[in-house]
Amino acid sequence: MKATFSTEFWSAVAAGWASPDEGAARRKRKMDYTVQMETLDGWMENIQLSSQQLDVIRQQDNRMVINGSAGSGKTLTLLYKLLRAMEVDEAGKKMLYIAFSLPLVQDAKNKLAESPKYKELSSQSKHEVQVLTFHELASSALREIDPDITKFYTNQIGIHKRSERTIQRTLAFINKFMSQENEKLPQGQRLYQTHRSVFFTDEVLWMKANGFVTEESYLNCDRIGRGSVPRLTKEQRKTIFKLFQEYHRDRDARFGNDRFDAEDYAIYLLEKISEMEDDEKYDYIFADEMQDLQPMQILALHLLCKSTGKLILAGDPKQRIYKRSPVTLRHMDIDVEGRRTRYLKVNHRSTKQIMRLAGSLDFQDTDNDREEVRHMSLREGDKPLIRSFKQDKDLASWLVKQIEDLCRDEPSSRIAIVHRFDDDAMAVKESVVHSELQKLFYVRNANEYHRFVYKKNDRTVFFADAFSVKGLEFDYVFLLHFDKHHYPHKREVQKVNERFHDDRTSEEYMKDLHTVHNDEKKVLYVALTRARRKVALLFTGDVKNISPYVREFVTRDYEHYGFNKRDLFS
Ligand SMILES: Nc1ncnc2c1ncn2[C@@H]1O[C@H](COP(=O)(O)OP(=O)(O)OP(=O)(O)O)[C@@H](O)[C@H]1O
Numbered sequence: 001m002k003a004t005f006s007t008e009f010w011s012a013v014a015a016g017w018a019s020p021d022e023g024a025a026r027r028k029r030k031m032d033y034t035v036q037m038e039t040l041d042g043w044m045e046n047i048q049l050s051s052q053q054l055d056v057i058r059q060q061d062n063r064m065v066i067n068g069s070a071g072s073g074k075t076l077t078l079l080y081k082l083l084r085a086m087e088v089d090e091a092g093k094k095m096l097y098i099a100f101s102l103p104l105v106q107d108a109k110n111k112l113a114e115s116p117k118y119k120e121l122s123s124q125s126k127h128e129v130q131v132l133t134f135h136e137l138a139s140s141a142l143r144e145i146d147p148d149i150t151k152f153y154t155n156q157i158g159i160h161k162r163s164e165r166t167i168q169r170t171l172a173f174i175n176k177f178m179s180q181e182n183e184k185l186p187q188g189q190r191l192y193q194t195h196r197s198v199f200f201t202d203e204v205l206w207m208k209a210n211g212f213v214t215e216e217s218y219l220n221c222d223r224i225g226r227g228s229v230p231r232l233t234k235e236q237r238k239t240i241f242k243l244f245q246e247y248h249r250d251r252d253a254r255f256g257n258d259r260f261d262a263e264d265y266a267i268y269l270l271e272k273i274s275e276m277e278d279d280e281k282y283d284y285i286f287a288d289e290m291q292d293l294q295p296m297q298i299l300a301l302h303l304l305c306k307s308t309g310k311l312i313l314a315g316d317p318k319q320r321i322y323k324r325s326p327v328t329l330r331h332m333d334i335d336v337e338g339r340r341t342r343y344l345k346v347n348h349r350s351t352k353q354i355m356r357l358a359g360s361l362d363f364q365d366t367d368n369d370r371e372e373v374r375h376m377s378l379r380e381g382d383k384p385l386i387r388s389f390k391q392d393k394d395l396a397s398w399l400v401k402q403i404e405d406l407c408r409d410e411p412s413s414r415i416a417i418v419h420r421f422d423d424d425a426m427a428v429k430e431s432v433v434h435s436e437l438q439k440l441f442y443v444r445n446a447n448e449y450h451r452f453v454y455k456k457n458d459r460t461v462f463f464a465d466a467f468s469v470k471g472l473e474f475d476y477v478f479l480l481h482f483d484k485h486h487y488p489h490k491r492e493v494q495k496v497n498e499r500f501h502d503d504r505t506s507e508e509y510m511k512d513l514h515t516v517h518n519d520e521k522k523v524l525y526v527a528l529t530r531a532r533r534k535v536a537l538l539f540t541g542d543v544k545n546i547s548p549y550v551r552e553f554v555t556r557d558y559e560h561y562g563f564n565k566r567d568l569f570s
Pocket residue numbers: 046047048049050053068069070071072073074075076077316319348349470471472473529
């Protein structure tokens with residue numbers, strides 16, 4: 001495979017997002033009446049599907065989106081759709097279930113393994129069923145391109161978790177260019193100093209995530225998701241595109257079989273799909289957490305379906321915690337208009353009190369052009385608690401006591417401490433809370449989630465960052481860092497401030513800052529909605545240190561301790 005992306009194929013993609021499945025995707029919705037009266041009881045233990053979930057499971061469209069708030073049963077419904085396809089379809093079908101991360105793959109596999117229906121159906125070996133992350137799926141295509149390739153990504157890598165390898169090599173490349181070549185360019189094509197470093201890395205990966213890998217498509221694209229500063233003129237875009245090509249040539253020459261960036265996976269998979277015969281493709285693809293799949297990944301899944309195949313996407317735009325994109329499903333010719341997009345409205349995970357608090361966070365979802373759908377929760381519970389502590393050690397001893405009590409009174413409950421150290425392993429290790437917890441409990445990270453099987457007196461707590469708890473659920477969530485440095489995360493605010501230097505009054509600055517707040521509130525929303533029974537938001541310092549997002553909560557919706565609610569608004 002050449003370093004440059006094949007112009008012919010990618011121009012066709014960018015021009016019309018043409019799909020061989022055009023006819024099939026427009027096919028009329030058909031209800032399968034044969035099992036319409038079934039309730040599918042007993043397929044999974046302790047699950048009685050709602051009529052709305054049943055309706056979605058029975059729906060037969062070739063392209064479908066299952067939308068719904070956190071905890072509304074999207075994953076469950078998707079798994080049931082897989083089970084139902086296994087039951088009703090004639091033998092020999094190829095079925096693929098895509099989960100967002102390795103822990104979620106394992107979680108889906110566990111749920112299937114525990115399902116009496118799956119046990120029955122898989123023992124018949126009627127179909128070929130795979131459960132994979134997107135990267136696991138795509139790495140097989142890359143192996144064909146280069147059998148000597150040594151390293152593979154198997155997990156989804158998003159904007160906040162760039163691979164170090166990719167960052168280092170893009171930075172080295174752009175820094176060399178800026179110091180040696182930039183000045184030699186004609187004035188208009190020269191890049192600004194602000195185009196170096198992280199800007200270039202993000203631009204390259206964004207281009208690949210959205211399929212802007214030919215000059216024409218890149219020069220004409222709408223740079224949604226890239227912020228307004230630093231500006232990039234059309235002439236400068238030409239420079240960036242040349243660098244984009246040179247970066248790949250340079251990378252391939254220097255890194256050989258260790259050359260792929262995570263965003264290349266979808267691109268190469270798409271090129272491979274364009275050479276595939278229909279019968280090599282899948283009859284069914286079910287993809288969860290679609291809001292965080294990149295456009296090229298969704299396009300690859302769409303094209304990886306047989307012409308008569310089905311692609312079912314499940315997701316919640318409110319939980320999108322990675323970058324926005326100019327490429328929509330419509331651009332990709334994935335027709336999910338009308339009843340092909342279904343909303344699950346009842347929350348089966350969190351209590352009314354948790355959802356009320358999380359639901360009052362005010363953020364927009366620019367991709368969600370549909371009217372807001374109201375959701376309801378079934379269970380009542382305690383109000384969330386917001387609590388301040390003088391110092392970390394006070395917070396740690398309170399937390400230890402709470403967890404001690406829970407381990408004694410409700411030994412089978414799952415407990416998570418959700419932090420914002422993100423990928424900073426050193427910060428985790430050095431944190432007072434983490435070291436105090438380690439003295440008394442088994443502290444596990446999110447990757448170990450699927451391996452957690454309750455044993456009496458197990459004393460397990462999960463200590464995980466707000467990104468890696470995505471898609472997981474716990475009975476109790478203790479959210480650390482509910483302060484102004486972490487919600488919004490100061491790293492994200494700093495990035496915007498650095499881009500604008502002293503000019504923090506411009507409209508563009510306000511727009512980019514607004515985007516940061518929007519994304520950070522989604523991170524908080526995801527973390528809060530992991531809790532089934534109760535959530536506590538904790539911070540240290542006085543009330544001035546609290547996260548500004550506290551003001552979006554209705555004061556009667558939470559208990560508080562250590563500060564006065566009136567001081568929040570003074
Ligand atoms: N009909 C039901 N009966 C009992 N439990 C249910 C039902 N539907 C969903 N649940 C449970 O509710 C919880 C949330 O379901 P699920 O994980 O499928 O939601 P989700 O919409 O995918 O959530 P998220 O967007 O946060 O990942 C799970 O524990 C699931 O088993």
